[in-house]
Amino acid sequence: MSAANTPAQPELVELTIDGHLVMVPKGANLIDVAQRHGHYIPRFCWHERMKPVGMCRMCLIEIEGVRGLPPACTTTVTPGMVVHTQESSPNARKAQEGVLEFLLINHPLDCPVCDRGGECPLQDHTIAHGPAESRFVEEKRHFAKPIPISHVVDLDRERCILCARCTRFADEIAGDPLISFFERGGHSQVLNYPDDPFSSYFSGNTVQICPVGALTARPYRFRARPWDLEKAETSCVTCAVQCRAELHSTTDQLVRLLGVDSDAVNHGWLCDKGRFGYEWVESPSRITSPMVRKTASDGTSELVEVSWPDALDAAAHGLQEVARLHQASSIGVLGGARGTNEDAYVWARFAKGVLGTDNVDCQLGDGLPAETVLGLPRATIADCDRARVVVLLAPDLKEELPVLYLRLKRAAQDLGVKIVEIGTGDTGLTHVAAATLRHLPGSAGDVAGRLVAAIGGTASGDADIDAAASLLGDGSDVVVVLGRPNLAEPADATVAAAAALATLPGVRFLSALRRSNVHGALDMGLAPGLLPGRVSLEQGRDSFAEAWGSVPASMGHDGTAMLRAAADGQLHGLVLLGADPMADFPDRALAERALASIGFTVVVDGFLSESAKRADVVLPPAVWGEKSGSATNIEGRVQRLTRRVTTAGRSMDDWRIAVELAARFGVDFDLETLDEVQAEISRLAPAYLGVDSHMINGSRDGVVVPLVPVTVTIGRRSPTAAVEADVSGDEAAGSAAGAAGSAAELSDEAPAARPALLTWDRSAPAVVPVARDSYAVRLVVARRLYDAGRVVAEGPSIVDLAPGPLLELNPSDLERLGVVDGGAVRASSSRGSGVFTARRVTGVPAGTARLAHNQPGDISDLVDVAEAVTDLRLESVATVATVGLAKGGAR
Amino acid sequence: MTLQETRLLTKRMNDRPADSWTMEAALATGAYETLRTALRMKPADVQEEVKTSGLRGRGGAGFPTGTKWSFLPAGLYPRYLVVNADEGEPSTFKDRELMERDPHQLIEGVAISAYAIESNTAFIYVRGEMAHAHDVLERALADARAQGFLGQNILGSGYDLDIVLHRGAGAYICGEETALLESLEGRRGMPRIRPPFPAIAGLYAKPTVVNNVETMATVPHIVGMGGAEYAKLGVNRSTGTRIFSLSGHVNRPGNYEVELGATFRDLIDDLGGGVTNGGTVKFFIPGGASSQWLVNEHLDVPLDMDEVGKLGVMLGSGAVMVFDQDTDPLAVAWRLVKFFAHESCGKCTPCREGTGWEEKILYRILHGQGRPSDLDLLLDIGDNISPGLNAPFSQTTICPLGPSSVSPIVSLNKYFRDDIIARCTPSLVTMLTGNGLAGNGLDGGLHR
Amino acid sequence: MFSSDNLQRAREIISRYPSSRSALLPLLHLAQDQDGWINDEAMTEIAGLLELTRADVYGTCSFYTMFKLEPVGTYVVSVCTNVTCLVTGGPAILHHLEKTYADDPDVFVEEVECLAACGGAPALQVNYEYHERLTPQSAEQIIDAYRSGQRTARRISGGPR
Ligand SMILES: Cc1cc2nc3c(=O)[nH]c(=O)nc-3n(C[C@H](O)[C@H](O)[C@H](O)COP(=O)(O)O)c2cc1C
Ligand code: SF4
Numbered sequence A: 001m002s003a004a005n006t007p008a009q010p011e012l013v014e015l016t017i018d019g020h021l022v023m024v025p026k027g028a029n030l031i032d033v034a035q036r037h038g039h040y041i042p043r044f045c046w047h048e049r050m051k052p053v054g055m056c057r058m059c060l061i062e063i064e065g066v067r068g069l070p071p072a073c074t075t076t077v078t079p080g081m082v083v084h085t086q087e088s089s090p091n092a093r094k095a096q097e098g099v100l101e102f103l104l105i106n107h108p109l110d111c112p113v114c115d116r117g118g119e120c121p122l123q124d125h126t127i128a129h130g131p132a133e134s135r136f137v138e139e140k141r142h143f144a145k146p147i148p149i150s151h152v153v154d155l156d157r158e159r160c161i162l163c164a165r166c167t168r169f170a171d172e173i174a175g176d177p178l179i180s181f182f183e184r185g186g187h188s189q190v191l192n193y194p195d196d197p198f199s200s201y202f203s204g205n206t207v208q209i210c211p212v213g214a215l216t217a218r219p220y221r222f223r224a225r226p227w228d229l230e231k232a233e234t235s236c237v238t239c240a241v242q243c244r245a246e247l248h249s250t251t252d253q254l255v256r257l258l259g260v261d262s263d264a265v266n267h268g269w270l271c272d273k274g275r276f277g278y279e280w281v282e283s284p285s286r287i288t289s290p291m292v293r294k295t296a297s298d299g300t301s302e303l304v305e306v307s308w309p310d311a312l313d314a315a316a317h318g319l320q321e322v323a324r325l326h327q328a329s330s331i332g333v334l335g336g337a338r339g340t341n342e343d344a345y346v347w348a349r350f351a352k353g354v355l356g357t358d359n360v361d362c363q364l365g366d367g368l369p370a371e372t373v374l375g376l377p378r379a380t381i382a383d384c385d386r387a388r389v390v391v392l393l394a395p396d397l398k399e400e401l402p403v404l405y406l407r408l409k410r411a412a413q414d415l416g417v418k419i420v421e422i423g424t425g426d427t428g429l430t431h432v433a434a435a436t437l438r439h440l441p442g443s444a445g446d447v448a449g450r451l452v453a454a455i456g457g458t459a460s461g462d463a464d465i466d467a468a469a470s471l472l473g474d475g476s477d478v479v480v481v482l483g484r485p486n487l488a489e490p491a492d493a494t495v496a497a498a499a500a501l502a503t504l505p506g507v508r509f510l511s512a513l514r515r516s517n518v519h520g521a522l523d524m525g526l527a528p529g530l531l532p533g534r535v536s537l538e539q540g541r542d543s544f545a546e547a548w549g550s551v552p553a554s555m556g557h558d559g560t561a562m563l564r565a566a567a568d569g570q571l572h573g574l575v576l577l578g579a580d581p582m583a584d585f586p587d588r589a590l591a592e593r594a595l596a597s598i599g600f601t602v603v604v605d606g607f608l609s610e611s612a613k614r615a616d617v618v619l620p621p622a623v624w625g626e627k628s629g630s631a632t633n634i635e636g637r638v639q640r641l642t643r644r645v646t647t648a649g650r651s652m653d654d655w656r657i658a659v660e661l662a663a664r665f666g667v668d669f670d671l672e673t674l675d676e677v678q679a680e681i682s683r684l685a686p687a688y689l690g691v692d693s694h695m696i697n698g699s700r701d702g703v704v705v706p707l708v709p710v711t712v713t714i715g716r717r718s719p720t721a722a723v724e725a726d727v728s729g730d731e732a733a734g735s736a737a738g739a740a741g742s743a744a745e746l747s748d749e750a751p752a753a754r755p756a757l758l759t760w761d762r763s764a765p766a767v768v769p770v771a772r773d774s775y776a777v778r779l780v781v782a783r784r785l786y787d788a789g790r791v792v793a794e795g796p797s798i799v800d801l802a803p804g805p806l807l808e809l810n811p812s813d814l815e816r817l818g819v820v821d822g823g824a825v826r827a828s829s830s831r832g833s834g835v836f837t838a839r840r841v842t843g844v845p846a847g848t849a850r851l852a853h854n855q856p857g858d859i860s861d862l863v864d865v866a867e868a869v870t871d872l873r874l875e876s877v878a879t880v881a882t883v884g885l886a887k888g889g890a891r
Numbered sequence B: 001m002t003l004q005e006t007r008l009l010t011k012r013m014n015d016r017p018a019d020s021w022t023m024e025a026a027l028a029t030g031a032y033e034t035l036r037t038a039l040r041m042k043p044a045d046v047q048e049e050v051k052t053s054g055l056r057g058r059g060g061a062g063f064p065t066g067t068k069w070s071f072l073p074a075g076l077y078p079r080y081l082v083v084n085a086d087e088g089e090p091s092t093f094k095d096r097e098l099m100e101r102d103p104h105q106l107i108e109g110v111a112i113s114a115y116a117i118e119s120n121t122a123f124i125y126v127r128g129e130m131a132h133a134h135d136v137l138e139r140a141l142a143d144a145r146a147q148g149f150l151g152q153n154i155l156g157s158g159y160d161l162d163i164v165l166h167r168g169a170g171a172y173i174c175g176e177e178t179a180l181l182e183s184l185e186g187r188r189g190m191p192r193i194r195p196p197f198p199a200i201a202g203l204y205a206k207p208t209v210v211n212n213v214e215t216m217a218t219v220p221h222i223v224g225m226g227g228a229e230y231a232k233l234g235v236n237r238s239t240g241t242r243i244f245s246l247s248g249h250v251n252r253p254g255n256y257e258v259e260l261g262a263t264f265r266d267l268i269d270d271l272g273g274g275v276t277n278g279g280t281v282k283f284f285i286p287g288g289a290s291s292q293w294l295v296n297e298h299l300d301v302p303l304d305m306d307e308v309g310k311l312g313v314m315l316g317s318g319a320v321m322v323f324d325q326d327t328d329p330l331a332v333a334w335r336l337v338k339f340f341a342h343e344s345c346g347k348c349t350p351c352r353e354g355t356g357w358e359e360k361i362l363y364r365i366l367h368g369q370g371r372p373s374d375l376d377l378l379l380d381i382g383d384n385i386s387p388g389l390n391a392p393f394s395q396t397t398i399c400p401l402g403p404s405s406v407s408p409i410v411s412l413n414k415y416f417r418d419d420i421i422a423r424c425t426p427s428l429v430t431m432l433t434g435n436g437l438a439g440n441g442l443d444g445g446l447h448r
Numbered sequence C: 001m002f003s004s005d006n007l008q009r010a011r012e013i014i015s016r017y018p019s020s021r022s023a024l025l026p027l028l029h030l031a032q033d034q035d036g037w038i039n040d041e042a043m044t045e046i047a048g049l050l051e052l053t054r055a056d057v058y059g060t061c062s063f064y065t066m067f068k069l070e071p072v073g074t075y076v077v078s079v080c081t082n083v084t085c086l087v088t089g090g091p092a093i094l095h096h097l098e099k100t101y102a103d104d105p106d107v108f109v110e111e112v113e114c115l116a117a118c119g120g121a122p123a124l125q126v127n128y129e130y131h132e133r134l135t136p137q138s139a140e141q142i143i144d145a146y147r148s149g150q151r152t153a154r155r156i157s158g159g160p161r
């Protein structure tokens, strides 16, 4: 469980539990190994993902030769230990029954109205071993109940058994010690500081690990009885970590999401946005009927509900007209990172094989070039636990990939992994980083280049860089977490930095792109120049042309280029797959101009977003929870998604929409079921060879693709280069039990028969540093966990958590401006301006400003994607009245 | 022969009652001379003297001090010496007097001990309520620094030592050594799970020794006279002198330093001047509130840690509380249990919940609302906190505080069972007047 | 808020320890001596100085009986009723003082555990200064002596005046 740095077999020791001889790993925890060998010792405070505290005393046992009754949870096994649990020790049993009685004397008898009733360990133990009658005739302890300790969590102190799971989680795991024990002895209670709520991004986990009903989640309170719940294992797709989870529904409504402990991915944790983010699925503002724009006689037009056949006809006709009047390449397909792999695949096939356009991109100018993401040697999440050094070249993971943040924090704090952070300001991980390299926005490539040179022996002359270089040593055993730290500059500098770091020997990259299934969409070919299965257009041309009929002749535009082309009158038809460039694209003015210039727009979306409002046809898709399929996370792990509730209204799976549209172009995809789509992917997409429905549904933690381990050799891209079967059995590749067999099967096929996987030639654009004049501050636009995206905006429980239009500035810059924390500033760039609430943040270096992307109330227009960096002029705004926008500014 | 005090630790304060706490008085009576001697010895040799002396900790558990020091892992630095000056065990008041009246003896002891274990930083954790002791020590530390007995290169020896004075804030449990370390680290004073033991990972997870004030104050005398010489004092494995805090119904309560081996009767009659108002001893508590009790017939038991241990009691912190013939043992038991309930840190379920439950039952009995079954219920609750109800405690808890709460209950049962049961049987009067159990939700007792 | 003198003292205290968190109890004492109780601003300021959350500060603070989370007037009178004082008259003193000063906002009478003054039982403390061998009447006289200025009390958390 706890990852050693080497995956070598642990030494075994022999011990006796209740008369049975067992062999267990040396140094193992007794309560854990006893359970693994069928001797369940009751417990409340012990949790396998946290350090033992031995507080509840429920797990008392007897060990021959040891005085008294030690708790199993704090006992480390030693060779020859003879253990008696409650099964064979009357003393242990009596002590445990005593503890149970102690826990119950002050516990309220409100089980019938308790959310935990029916799935409560205290209840279960009491039924199994508890006293039938209470010997306690005194007055019970009373507290006001329940009290809110955060936006989503309620606390009932009378039910609390003080096991400290929640407080330890907050402190040890989340790093947000905002709840604590107050007072002592029989008056002890868990609380937050008055007016300082438990506003951790991870608060919901405490509800899940509370062994009783003391902590409850407000969105779930009184909504279901556990025995009525229908459950299905799935993945959370709020971000691209895709934590394993169990989705619960009752009477065809989603009611909660629980984390599932996957060693590979999330250790059982979820972030609150993911945990409580299911509410949007049932949002009343969802549109569940197809709509088509109808123009009235007076020239005004509006979207009106129509039947599916009419809507599909309209969409197909419109696109055909664009192709007829212009050409296939004047159509663009933008989005698709929010669906399943199957959705992405069929849409890629429709776009590239039927429409014939390569203007396809699942990223909205906010990610990285597909070949950088797919063409570098990949690391798994668990590799970060075993790495010597993890280099962060990424946005704040706490904000964008929260559970990966937990994982890296643990790696740094408990596993001795050194973190080197390259970035423009403090992030959630800065406090655990061993070295921090600060740079101005736009200069990441320069810093990384000097770092790599320093590793190579060329002292940089910069103490921080040299210190980081010495941590990196010879550069071996390094994982680089690679994302897009700043939306106010193009990806170029980050790409240049990645190119430099890619020269380190044996380096591997973990992608930190955020949008839920962006990796699945990229893998399925929703990017310019790509075909499904991580192959380039050239590499896959022959096989896909054969399977699909045709593929585009040359590489098309990416998202930014598409919008630019649209604005320039070069793109006439657009399909938006769940994408909302009006809100989500970093350059607002460009998005606005683009959408205004497009002749014909089809939007596949469940909500009437700003972009959808301008569409000609709107097609409502089934969403997460309503459909099955698979998705691929940041490490390339393909995991299943499970349907739990009926599809809302007349919504339809995205991939079926594509099949239907293709039919209207006279192409029969011959795809009737999900299994058939998965079978086609597993047959055609090289990186997904063998990953069929059987494998996806049969492996507990999913499978990392490609199943056959590949050693990606970085060099000039060439059709013949690159895929080498590595039979050394690197466990990075096949974590699923079934994977090994399939891999063997696959390797029978001649590798030459398949297109080679993409590699990146590291051709990074040259980035010329732009001087910043001393009156300006350089802008970083980055995401916050809570924003104006639909998961938050349509989730009543979390909608208030978005911080609003905040501009974070160094105290010295605020002072220079004469603005106090919380005051108003006007920020102007060469593009436009906006008024923001200024926030004093020491972790933002002087000369830099950090703006939260896509926040409610922010209507500013600052970023021009054509510029290498965005510099801002700031001025104090006298009247607070003009700020009106900063809704969540208080947080 | 009447018992006389053997004054080592209490000599200076008795010789110069007016100013024993000053540097002037200390220097005039030989303070810091032993430090000078010790600094010329090898640390290991100083340790050896302490080991030879047979000194056992005066904080309650009686663990051999030299042995405790020897647990420090070789070669690991920094290490810390922490002095437990949290004295909170009811009826124990010797450490307070040692600090208020002879701070330099303590400081010298700390300096020698820190040198012996090769520590350069020591902490004295003074009970928060002892504001005067804190001030006296603060002043004394400043004086000692000024004289070069502390700080850099002490007395030219090349040895550096800093002593940090730290105030607690009202929590008996912080006398437990790992709770004390937690508290010293700025946390809630909750005992730690062992292992690791403080010697391996104590303060700031560094090797640490925790010793009581009296233990530390004894060290200069041991090193001064030599461990072997010291070991000649006292009896058996209870070497040396100990300060007994004598209180309760005696004519001359106070701290008395005696050689171990004298009897309780000697202590009470010869030094304490006998029971007040010519009364007799009904029962007494020999080793602080945590100990089980003894009664009149045990007065001739010697003050020897091992001898009293055979009776299931302990010398503990060296407090002897005497109660006369008119004392209500139930009231004493209730008050002691109330103390433990109040001071439970709340970490372990049996202690947190059990002490409060015990207290409620005893309170009920004390106020005439007991049920005949209550005493056995109390014993069973006690058994779930301290299985077997024996001393030394077996425990379902992390530290011995919870089990300590069982001592008064076991003692009540042992010596006063019939009396308590009788008080739990409601009289006709209380039943008729309704001033009994009926109507209080407690009528279960009536139907048994 | 710490006065500038006390802020300087606070920084000096922090510097004594290998880990700043160790200064938590001393700083709370300092704040209580200054303000008479531990108020919200003090906890916030101390949390800032030690880089702790306020929940952490409050949680720790509320473990210890000496820290008062509400104003307690000028004099904290701590009367021991533990066993030695119990059998020598402590409860009578407690009840007498509780009654006498029930309506006096200056005097806060509390029952406490053994003060390590059993040799002089029954005992009490006024702002952590000991008084021993008392009767209800002599106890009242002592408190009145403080109130009339005949005696100078320590600070509320026991710090020297
Ligand atoms: C609940 C509890 C309270 C204690 N209180 C004190 C105390 O006030 N003073 C003390 O020196 N030891 C106290 N101890 C004992 C300490 O844990 C520890 O054994 C002692 O300080 C070691 O010092 P010594 O070896 O010099 O005796 C207490 C133990 C427990 C379990
Ligand atoms: S026995 Fe009581 S005081 Fe000791 S650790 Fe457990 S709860 Fe705390």
Ligand code: FES
Pocket: A042, A043, A044, A045, A046, A053, A054, A055, A056, A057, A058, A059, A060, A071, A072, A073, A074
């Ligand atoms: S599970 Fe072992 S003490 Fe709580």
